[in-house]
Amino acid sequence: MNRTKESVPPSKGSIRRRLLLSLLLGASVLTVGVYFMILSVARQVAQESQDNVLSASAISILDSARYAGGEIIVDLPYSALSMLDSVSDERVFYAIRMEDEFLSGYRDLPEARPDADGRITFRSRPFLGEDVRIATLRRPLSTDVGRQFLQVSVAQTLTGQQQIVTRVSRTSFAVGVGVFALLVLLAGVIARSTIRPLDRLTASVSRRGPEDLRSVTAPVPSEMVPLVASLNRLMGRLKTSLERSEDFIAEAAHRVRTPLAIVRTKAEIIGRKSQDPHTRAAIDEMIHAIDESSRTAGQLLDHAMVTFRLDNLSMERIDLAQLTMNAVERAHPLSEIKGVSITTHSSAPAWIHGDPILLQNALQNLLDNAMKYAPTGTHVKLDIVVAEDTAILCITDDGPGFPQPEFEILTERFSRGPNAKDIVGSGLGLTIVREVMEAHRGEMETKNSSGGGACVRLSFPLA
Amino acid sequence: MRQTFLSVGLTLLLLCSAGITSAFEIEDRARFGPEGDGPVLRIISTADTGFFEPMIVSYLAENPGLAVDYVVASSTELMQAIANQEAPFDIAISSAMDLQTKLANDGRALQHTSPATRTLPDWAAWNNMLFAFTEEPAAIVASRAAFADRRFPQTRHELIEVMRNEPERFRGRVGTYDVRESGLGYLFATQDTRASETFWRLAEVLGALDAKLYCCSSDMIEAVKSGELLIAYNVLGSYVANRKDIAEFEIILPTDFTTVMLRTALIPANAPSPDLSRDFVDHMLTRSYGPDSKPLVDPRLGLPGTDTALNRIEIGPGLMVFLDQLKRQAFLNEWENAILQDE
Ligand SMILES: Nc1ncnc2c1ncn2[C@@H]1O[C@H](COP(=O)(O)OP(=O)(O)OP(=O)(O)O)[C@@H](O)[C@H]1O
Ligand SMILES: [Mg+2]
Numbered sequence: 001m002n003r004t005k006e007s008v009p010p011s012k013g014s015i016r017r018r019l020l021l022s023l024l025l026g027a028s029v030l031t032v033g034v035y036f037m038i039l040s041v042a043r044q045v046a047q048e049s050q051d052n053v054l055s056a057s058a059i060s061i062l063d064s065a066r067y068a069g070g071e072i073i074v075d076l077p078y079s080a081l082s083m084l085d086s087v088s089d090e091r092v093f094y095a096i097r098m099e100d101e102f103l104s105g106y107r108d109l110p111e112a113r114p115d116a117d118g119r120i121t122f123r124s125r126p127f128l129g130e131d132v133r134i135a136t137l138r139r140p141l142s143t144d145v146g147r148q149f150l151q152v153s154v155a156q157t158l159t160g161q162q163q164i165v166t167r168v169s170r171t172s173f174a175v176g177v178g179v180f181a182l183l184v185l186l187a188g189v190i191a192r193s194t195i196r197p198l199d200r201l202t203a204s205v206s207r208r209g210p211e212d213l214r215s216v217t218a219p220v221p222s223e224m225v226p227l228v229a230s231l232n233r234l235m236g237r238l239k240t241s242l243e244r245s246e247d248f249i250a251e252a253a254h255r256v257r258t259p260l261a262i263v264r265t266k267a268e269i270i271g272r273k274s275q276d277p278h279t280r281a282a283i284d285e286m287i288h289a290i291d292e293s294s295r296t297a298g299q300l301l302d303h304a305m306v307t308f309r310l311d312n313l314s315m316e317r318i319d320l321a322q323l324t325m326n327a328v329e330r331a332h333p334l335s336e337i338k339g340v341s342i343t344t345h346s347s348a349p350a351w352i353h354g355d356p357i358l359l360q361n362a363l364q365n366l367l368d369n370a371m372k373y374a375p376t377g378t379h380v381k382l383d384i385v386v387a388e389d390t391a392i393l394c395i396t397d398d399g400p401g402f403p404q405p406e407f408e409i410l411t412e413r414f415s416r417g418p419n420a421k422d423i424v425g426s427g428l429g430l431t432i433v434r435e436v437m438e439a440h441r442g443e444m445e446t447k448n449s450s451g452g453g454a455c456v457r458l459s460f461p462l463a
Numbered sequence: 464m465r466q467t468f469l470s471v472g473l474t475l476l477l478l479c480s481a482g483i484t485s486a487f488e489i490e491d492r493a494r495f496g497p498e499g500d501g502p503v504l505r506i507i508s509t510a511d512t513g514f515f516e517p518m519i520v521s522y523l524a525e526n527p528g529l530a531v532d533y534v535v536a537s538s539t540e541l542m543q544a545i546a547n548q549e550a551p552f553d554i555a556i557s558s559a560m561d562l563q564t565k566l567a568n569d570g571r572a573l574q575h576t577s578p579a580t581r582t583l584p585d586w587a588a589w590n591n592m593l594f595a596f597t598e599e600p601a602a603i604v605a606s607r608a609a610f611a612d613r614r615f616p617q618t619r620h621e622l623i624e625v626m627r628n629e630p631e632r633f634r635g636r637v638g639t640y641d642v643r644e645s646g647l648g649y650l651f652a653t654q655d656t657r658a659s660e661t662f663w664r665l666a667e668v669l670g671a672l673d674a675k676l677y678c679c680s681s682d683m684i685e686a687v688k689s690g691e692l693l694i695a696y697n698v699l700g701s702y703v704a705n706r707k708d709i710a711e712f713e714i715i716l717p718t719d720f721t722t723v724m725l726r727t728a729l730i731p732a733n734a735p736s737p738d739l740s741r742d743f744v745d746h747m748l749t750r751s752y753g754p755d756s757k758p759l760v761d762p763r764l765g766l767p768g769t770d771t772a773l774n775r776i777e778i779g780p781g782l783m784v785f786l787d788q789l790k791r792q793a794f795l796n797e798w799e800n801a802i803l804q805d806e
Contacts, residue, residue, distance in 0.1 A: 105787065
């Protein structure tokens with residue numbers, strides 16, 4: 001018994017989990033990043049719109065100023081301050097200066113650094129206990145003492161800006177959560193679909209029969225090509241070495257058979273000539289042993305042939321009933337000698353895909369067993385039934401049946417039952433049948449019929 | 464109602480001896496609730512004691528053991544008191560919306576949010592610092608006796624016409640606020656100029672008729688009652704409406720537009736017991752708005768069939784524009800030119 005025990009390597013980590021984790025990590029980094037980006041954009045936009053209002057206010061104040069009668073007149077427009085408060089309640093401050101002379105407003109209000117080109121400038125500072133945004137703008141006025149600059153600073157608290165930011169932050173938080181949930185879902189799908197080719201390969205490899213060492217030819221993702229290539233190479237090497245040993249066995253069997261035949265003939269001649277019962281008994285034993293060896297050599301040859309064909313099955317559409325009939329025909333001479341009657345029952349053709357030579361060989365082995373282990377005059381029945389999507393062939397004899405408990409091991413190599421002591425055989429017959437059945441994706445069942453005879457049930461998928 | 468009312472109308476002298484060191488001028492002072500060392504809510508207000516009393520009494524009914532110290536001062540004095548933090552008050556109530564706004568804007572007020580403030584209409588609160596609890600229109604008040612069978616003017620135009628038609632009858636017998644002295648008068652006048660140019664024409668006519676100038680609405684009302692004035696312009700209608708002798712007066716809400724002042728409360732930044740302040744503000748607001756409200760004044764003064772456009776003054780920094788030194792000076796110059804023409 002040398003079927004390899006399944007060896008499972010220790011697993012370390014999971015590609016899918018790792019993929020999922022890194023995708024989730026990416027998703028969360030992305031979500032948080034997007035959240036803060038939206039927030040900073042919102043802050044910027046809010047600040048810009050606030051700056052716009054501030055600058056409108058500053059401009060309207062400057063526009064209301066004129067120089068008349070040696071005096072600066074600033075007719076502060078009502079809207080200059082009320083516009084700053086139109087959207088949200090804001091505290092508002094302003095200061096008007098002519099050069100360094102303070103004219104009106106809040107004397108202590110900080111100013112943004114005045115721009116040399118006369119553009120408006122902004123600054124954020126705390127004032128009277130709250131952060132304010134300050135805009136400063138200046139404008140030249142021609143006065144009696146020459147060109148002088150009138151400078152206006154307008155400031156506003158950030159209530160509205162903060163309201164916008166809070167609102168946007170709340171919205172973008174909700175959006176972030178939604179996007180994250182979506183990404184999690186997506187990550188799951190991606191992880192699964194990425195792993196799928198691996199799963200597929202695993203499935204296709206594990207579905208194979210034990211002797212199936214063909215290369216994997218189905219397309220695989222480029223990342224898996226090296227793995228599959230080395231797998232294929234490994235299987236190729238395995239196959240070559242297997243073939244080599246099968247070849248060797250076949251060659252050896254063949255070489256043993258011919259000399260054995262010669263030895264057997266010589267032994268028979270000697271036996272016939274000898275009068276001494278001891279010598280004759282010894283010669284008989286010798287002949288039996290020779291037969292046994294010869295049979296073994298023959299079966300080994302057959303087995304090698306079967307193994308070889310398993311790799312290059314010539315699958316044809318064949319009628320199982322017809323095939324059985326042919327096999328029975330071929331066994332006819334032997335059955336005649338043994339006085340065994342064989343009957344075949346089939347109601348309709350049973351079309352299957354199969355290799356006719358292998359199937360012939362299997363049937364021949366089964367018929368051989370039936371004739372060998374059942375007493376002379378036994379009756380062998382072959383029934384072919386088509387049921388749903390399977391074709392079933394039952395071979396039943398009315399002999400003593402399979403020796404009891406070790407049913408299963410009889411299909412192992414070289415294993416023979418206790419009832420086979422005086423009967424020539426090698427223990428490879430049922431092994432060949434089993435391997436043929438596996439190659440055909442069929443099933444084989446050995447049992448004893450209710451009448452006691454051996455019963456082998458073969459089922460094939462229909463073509 | 465009068466049981467809790469212990470002392471009203473103490474003189475300034477008495478007040479000083481009572482221990483309040485004040486650099487500002489007090490017009491009236493009253494104490495409600497029990498005497499003693501219990502908790503006291505200090506209110507400084509421009510509203511006459513009688514006018515505001517129902518609010519205090521209803522509050523004390525809910526809070527026995529509490530006392531209220533109610534100090535009346537002019538709006539400018541009040542502004543000074545709070546701005547310079549001369550004396551600690553828990554609540555400042557003023558009709559001078561511009562000065563109140565400036566106090567809040569300058570950070571002299573605490574912010575307050577509560578269920579009561581959240582249900583306020585938008586115009587009634589500013590920055591969670593100022594809370595309006597009355598709407599009081601500026602009215603034309605005339606003496607019923609003096610007009611007898613004559614038609615009362617309904618708009619500023621009609622008022623101008625009436626006065627022009629009989630200059631001799633009205634000379635020296637028309638009155639209005641002295642805006643240099645009264646914060647509320649200044650507020651009403653500046654808001655009038657925002658709404659329409661008619662104000663300046665009216666001022667010219669008033670000036671031509673030697674209009675008398677007053678510090679306060681109550682003085683104008685008294686003058687109308689005594690017959691000293693036939694008609695007064697920009698009088699707080701609510702003060703007339705709350706009088707027992709209301710029948711002697713005709714209150715006219717001009718149909719061209721009627722300026723409505725919002726009396727506002729704020730919690731000074733240095734309030735000694737701000738929790739008490741907040742509670743009292745909530746009391747004022749729930750009593751003035753909402754389903755079971757008992758406001759101090761009906762915005763239409765209960766006048767039947769007035770289809771006047773009520774022009775609520777908006778609380779906000781816009782009000783500070785006329786407080787600007789340059790702007791104020793320019794306005795006062797123009798006003799003096801109109802009203803005090805011959806001096
Ligand atoms: N029809 C049968 N009735 C009883 N026993 C059977 C029958 N067929 C097989 N057996 C038992 O199963 C054993 C294995 O059969 P198998 O055909 O593999 O080997 P073999 O017949 O002994 O040798 P070989 O077929 O290679 O010459 C047999 O030795 C025998 O004990
Ligand atoms: Mg056999």
